[in-house]
Amino acid sequence: MPSSDSSLALPPLAITQGDPAGIGPEIVAKAFRDAPDDLRGCFAVGDLATLRRAAQCIQRPGEPSLPMATLDAPADVAGVPPRCLPVWPLPGLPGPVPFGQVSAQAGRAAADCVVWAARAALRSEIAALVTAPLHKEALSAAGVDFPGHTELLQAEAARHASVPLADMPVRMMLASDELRTVLVSIHVSLRDAIAAVTRENVLDSLRITHEALSRSLGRAPRIGVAGLNPHAGEGGLFGREELEVIAPAVEAARRLGVDAHGPYAPDTIFMRARHTPQRAGEFDAVLAMYHDQGLIPVKYLGVDKGVNVTLGLPLVRTSPDHGTAFDIAGQGIADASSLIEAVRMARRLASAA
Numbered sequence: 001m002p003s004s005d006s007s008l009a010l011p012p013l014a015i016t017q018g019d020p021a022g023i024g025p026e027i028v029a030k031a032f033r034d035a036p037d038d039l040r041g042c043f044a045v046g047d048l049a050t051l052r053r054a055a056q057c058i059q060r061p062g063e064p065s066l067p068m069a070t071l072d073a074p075a076d077v078a079g080v081p082p083r084c085l086p087v088w089p090l091p092g093l094p095g096p097v098p099f100g101q102v103s104a105q106a107g108r109a110a111a112d113c114v115v116w117a118a119r120a121a122l123r124s125e126i127a128a129l130v131t132a133p134l135h136k137e138a139l140s141a142a143g144v145d146f147p148g149h150t151e152l153l154q155a156e157a158a159r160h161a162s163v164p165l166a167d168m169p170v171r172m173m174l175a176s177d178e179l180r181t182v183l184v185s186i187h188v189s190l191r192d193a194i195a196a197v198t199r200e201n202v203l204d205s206l207r208i209t210h211e212a213l214s215r216s217l218g219r220a221p222r223i224g225v226a227g228l229n230p231h232a233g234e235g236g237l238f239g240r241e242e243l244e245v246i247a248p249a250v251e252a253a254r255r256l257g258v259d260a261h262g263p264y265a266p267d268t269i270f271m272r273a274r275h276t277p278q279r280a281g282e283f284d285a286v287l288a289m290y291h292d293q294g295l296i297p298v299k300y301l302g303v304d305k306g307v308n309v310t311l312g313l314p315l316v317r318t319s320p321d322h323g324t325a326f327d328i329a330g331q332g333i334a335d336a337s338s339l340i341e342a343v344r345m346a347r348r349l350a351s352a353a
Contacts, residue, residue: 010127012077016113017046018132021097021106022324023334025054030336033066036082043077043086045113047093057332099330107138118156121315128316128346133324147187157313170312171208174298176305178275180285181294182209193290202249210258212311216352224269224283225262232263270297304337307345316349318342
């Protein structure tokens with residue numbers, strides 16, 4: 001749905017360019033070209049030459065290249081016409097880097113854009129940030145101490161609030177029209193993810209999900225909780241985490257007023273929660289115990305529809321639910337649908353904040 005006029009009363013939304021060796025810059029350019037109503041009030045944060053190269057990649061035969069406007073202040077985006085890409089050119093970024101290659105230079109550029117946008121959001125200079133994909137290996141090569149957007153944003157929010165990182169708990173939610181999943185742990189090994197299934201982490205996840213979705217839905221969400229083990233442990237036959245950790249956390253959450261249910265078998269709970277035109281799902285969200293358990297169902301339903309949302313931050317952040325796609329970068333064929341959905345969701349969440 002295109003953005004409404006009332007949404008334009010919000011401060012601008014910033015979209016970071018992502019890893020410049022990947023598809024981030026070209027899906028940003030494609031979104032401004034193809035969804036001008038949704039992109040009103042938005043601007044890109046990145047390198048001007050990199051974004052110009054991206055515009056050339058998506059140029060159709062016989063059509064002019066996407067025009068760009070350099071901003072002197074984020075608020076200047078209000079005067080930029082549709083189908084023009086407003087750019088906040090961040091000083092110190094490298095120019096265009098080779099497509100499809102992991103590099104410290106590209107990783108640092110992606111991180112710098114995210115840090116600038118996060119700090120602008122924490123200062124209330126922008127309403128939300130939408131992050132194009134970055135590459136975790138490139139981040140590591142650049143010496144960035146965080147494995148992804150979520151952890152980097154958590155650190156920036158904790159720094160801004162002058163609190164320890166542990167006092168700024170965040171969770172990843174992947175959402176589409178059909179399904180929302182929230183993760184207890186994010187970018188860790190499977191062995192470490194199992195160890196992270198503690199009563200405290202499950203309870204914190206339920207609390208964060210309840211608070212965030214209550215704001216966006218305007219009511220308390222109904223949350224289904226997935227088990228960790230096959231058949232949710234089958235009464236302890238296949239593991240005792242459900243009995244000793246997850247169920248007690250669910251009960252503790254219910255005592256706090258959270259409408260949580262489970263744990264249920266992880267191979268069926270996502271189908272039970274799925275919303276379709278024919279049937280409303282049983283749950284507004286599913287709490288998954290680890291990364292792939294929660295992300296595979298949403299991505300299977302359609303990568304072009306999924307949006308990554310960081311819950312628990314004092315700012316609004318969304319992103320597409322796909323990666324940098326180095327194998328097709330520079331070809332102009334990347335699909336911008338998930339980025340456009342991320343912008344729409346960011347606007348809705350910022351309006352509800």
